[in-house]
Amino acid sequence: MPDLNIDFFQQDVSFPLKNKKKIKSWLIALAQSEIKNLAGVEVSVVLCNDDYLLSLNKQYLNKNTLTDIITFDYCEENFLRGDIFISIDRVAENAVKFKQTTRNELQRIMAHGMLHLCGYGDKTPGEKTKMTEKEDFYLILLRKYLEDDLSEKKFPRK
Numbered sequence: 421m422p423d424l425n426i427d428f429f430q431q432d433v434s435f436p437l438k439n440k441k442k443i444k445s446w447l448i449a450l451a452q453s454e455i456k457n458l459a460g461v462e463v464s465v466v467l468c469n470d471d472y473l474l475s476l477n478k479q480y481l482n483k484n485t486l487t488d489i490i491t492f493d494y495c496e497e498n499f500l501r502g503d504i505f506i507s508i509d510r511v512a513e514n515a516v517k518f519k520q521t522t523r524n525e526l527q528r529i530m531a532h533g534m535l536h537l538c539g540y541g542d543k544t545p546g547e548k549t550k551m552t553e554k555e556d557f558y559l560i561l562l563r564k565y566l567e568d569d570l571s572e573k574k575f576p577r578k
Contacts, residue, residue, distance in 0.1 A: 454538040504533035
């Protein structure tokens with residue numbers, strides 16, 4: 421059985437993350453659905469504020485702009501390994517902008533980070549479209565996951 425681990429951390433924020441176990445299971449199921457012969461998952465999801473994420477953006481990506489997410493990909497073949505940093509400040513602002521709840525926007529961004537680790541990009545219009553389609557697909561499944569308490573059910577392979 422592969423090692424499947426997702427950990428949540430907070431840096432300079434206090435954000436109540438509900439349904440952690442189900443969200444972990446959902447993110448692992450996303451990886452299992454996207455990666456054939458998944459060897460394992462070791463992912464840290466760090467919720468932080470704008471200042472913290474901006475400092476990472478400057479230090480590691482040489483960008484002086486606010487962003488909602490930075491994903492550091494340390495994947496090796498079929499083993500998903502990485503760090504996903506998410507600004508709760510950006511998520512909350514984007515939730516208002518896109519007429520979503522903060523929770524829904526956060527879940528979209530978590531899926532976005534996992535999809536980056538699964539090899540999806542978002543630099544071109546075509547990549548952005550595909551990424552959004554994948555996010556939408558997994559968010560629909562998450563809603564069912566949370567409603568039906570299907571924490572052991574795997575997602576269908578696409």
